[in-house]
Amino acid sequence: MLPLALPAASDDQFQGPTIGEFFPDVILFAGTPFEMNRIMIIRIVVLLAIVIIFSIGTYRMKLVPGRFQGLIEILLGYPRRVGEELLGEKDGKKFLPLLTTIFFLVLGMNITGIVPGMNIAGTSVIGLPIVLAVISYVTFIGAGLKKHPGTFIKNSLVPPGVPLPLAPLIAIIEFFSTFVLRPVTLTLRLTMNMVVGHLLLVLFFTATSFFFGLLGNGNPLGLLGAGTLLFGFAFSVFEILVAILQAYVFTLLTAVYTQLALAEEH
Amino acid sequence: MLTTVIRAAEGGHETINPLLPATPDLIWGAVVFVVLFIFFWKIVLPRVTKTLDERRDAIEGGIERAEIAQAEASAARESYQAQLADARGEAGRIREQARVDGDKIIAEKKEQASAEAARILAAAQAQIEAERLAAQTSLRTEVGSLALDLASGVVGEALGDDKKATALVDRFLADLEASEAAGKAGK
Numbered sequence: 237m238l239p240l241a242l243p244a245a246s247d248d249q250f251q252g253p254t255i256g257e258f259f260p261d262v263i264l265f266a267g268t269p270f271e272m273n274r275i276m277i278i279r280i281v282v283l284l285a286i287v288i289i290f291s292i293g294t295y296r297m298k299l300v301p302g303r304f305q306g307l308i309e310i311l312l313g314y315p316r317r318v319g320e321e322l323l324g325e326k327d328g329k330k331f332l333p334l335l336t337t338i339f340f341l342v343l344g345m346n347i348t349g350i351v352p353g354m355n356i357a358g359t360s361v362i363g364l365p366i367v368l369a370v371i372s373y374v375t376f377i378g379a380g381l382k383k384h385p386g387t388f389i390k391n392s393l394v395p396p397g398v399p400l401p402l403a404p405l406i407a408i409i410e411f412f413s414t415f416v417l418r419p420v421t422l423t424l425r426l427t428m429n430m431v432v433g434h435l436l437l438v439l440f441f442t443a444t445s446f447f448f449g450l451l452g453n454g455n456p457l458g459l460l461g462a463g464t465l466l467f468g469f470a471f472s473v474f475e476i477l478v479a480i481l482q483a484y485v486f487t488l489l490t491a492v493y494t495q496l497a498l499a500e501e502h
Numbered sequence: 503m504l505t506t507v508i509r510a511a512e513g514g515h516e517t518i519n520p521l522l523p524a525t526p527d528l529i530w531g532a533v534v535f536v537v538l539f540i541f542f543w544k545i546v547l548p549r550v551t552k553t554l555d556e557r558r559d560a561i562e563g564g565i566e567r568a569e570i571a572q573a574e575a576s577a578a579r580e581s582y583q584a585q586l587a588d589a590r591g592e593a594g595r596i597r598e599q600a601r602v603d604g605d606k607i608i609a610e611k612k613e614q615a616s617a618e619a620a621r622i623l624a625a626a627q628a629q630i631e632a633e634r635l636a637a638q639t640s641l642r643t644e645v646g647s648l649a650l651d652l653a654s655g656v657v658g659e660a661l662g663d664d665k666k667a668t669a670l671v672d673r674f675l676a677d678l679e680a681s682e683a684a685g686k687a688g689k
Contacts, residue, residue: 259518269525276530283534290546297553299560312550333543341538358534362520363527367535431520 250446253438258361258431279358282344290340315339315487322491323498331494334375338368339487342426346479349434350472357479360430362423369422372490377415380497388497418493422486429482433475440468646671 264272272280293308301309315335319328345358359365380388392414393407443464451458523531649671 255518255520258520269529271526272530273526276526279530279534283537286538287541290541294546294549294553297549299553299557309550309553312546333539333547336542336547337535337539340542341535345534361523361527363523363529364531364534366523367528367531371535427520 250443253435253442257356257434257438275356275358275361278348278354278356279345279364281354282348282358286340286344311340312336314484318484318487318491322488322495327494327498331375331379331491334371335487335491338372338490339483342368342486343480343483346430346482347476349430349479350437350475355437356434357430359426359482360434362427365423365426368426368486369419372422372486372493373419375490376418376493376497379494383498392497418489422489426482426486429478433471433478436471437468437475440464440471444468642675646675649674 258275260274262271262273263277290308293304297305315338316328316332318339319332319335322328323331341364342359345364347357348354349357349360377388380392384391393410394403395406395410398406441464444461447458447461447464449458451461646668650667653667
């Protein structure tokens with residue numbers, strides 16, 4: 237599937253993947269703000285898959301769960317535990333829908349990067365990570381403002397106990413790290429992990445294709461293709477780990493930022 | 503890595519900057535998020551929470567129900583034992599009462615009986631005494647007249663109405679009685 241999505245590589249000249257990978261041709265609703273390319277369609281497919289899996293998994297839940305319900309409960313337990321451990325039982329419950337959504341949305345969108353036939357993560361174009369980062373940003377600032385109206389911004393910028401002469405400097409640093417870097421890093425960490433993962437996989441598999449082409453022409457250098465194929469396989473497995481890890485990290489950081497905002501010293 | 507990507511973007515597709523989101527990208531990202539958020543918030547998590555609560559109720563409730571049942575059982579046993587003790591006490595009291603009543607009744611009856619006996623005895627003695635007195639009186643009269651009649655016959659004279667004779671008889675009888683009394687006392 238992957239080689240089909242690539243610009244055709246000529247036999248004698250290897251052409252690596254480009255950023256164009258992430259901007260495939262528009263398929264639906266061309267010219268409107270709702271135009272869909274392959275990646276947008278993958279997002280919708282993932283959305284439907286998540287809705288179907290969790291609808292079935294939580295339909296007529298039993299007190300003594302079967303295997304599928306048990307699996308669904310275990311999956312739903314991860315964001316629940318993150319929330320409860322960081323935010324406590326009450327706030328954990330309050331932010332549970334958000335944390336659950338972020339976790340499964342990111343996980344589902346990430347995992348398509350190694351799903352055969354899709355082969356690209358729904359989070360590998362920056363729009364969705366931006367949306368999620370903005371929601372995380374608004375959530376933790378909103379939580380802080382609601383819990384500590386009037387003092388949240390001040391204490392976020394100048395933590396209590398900072399000597400007065402240092403206050404302006406600290407305020408600038410804190411402003412930058414809390415209100416600028418947090419959403420930016422959330423966005424970029426996720427997007428770039430997926431972009432790089434995809435580029436690596438494409439590189440390995442196109443190289444494999446290229447080397448095997450050489451081998452077909454009798455060039456012994458083509459044997460390198462076995463190595464690149466092996467690497468491609470290894471990195472596919474690695475990408476599963478990255479997909480889960482990034483979903484967990486995004487959820488965890490959202491919870492951590494919210495917890496810091498709620499627990500702001502006063 | 504970031505710079506590589508940017509360079510790649512600049513090199514291959516100069517119009518595309520992967521750090522700037524396209525409008526459809528943002529829109530579909532937001533749509534997917536909103537739908538999924540509502541789905542988890544309104545459908546999945548309430549179902550899961552309900553199930554978890556029910557499960558906890560089933561476990562804790564089972565323990566609680568067992569404790570309640572045990573408490574009820576021991577309360578029932580205590581009340582049963584208390585009732586049993588009450589009943590035993592009641593029976594004992596009734597038995598005691600009955601015994602006391604019985605004793606009282608027997609004593610009363612005995613008393614009544616002895617009183618009756620005493621009364622009957624007294625009445626009999628009185629009657630005997632009265633009869634004895636009556637007999638004595640009539641005997642005394644009859645003996646007197648008999649003696650007088652006998653004496654008249656013996657002396658041939660009517661002594662009947664003579665005051666002296668009557669006094670003599672009386673004195674004789676008194677002496678007789680005195681000697682009788684003396685004889686009784688002597689015995």
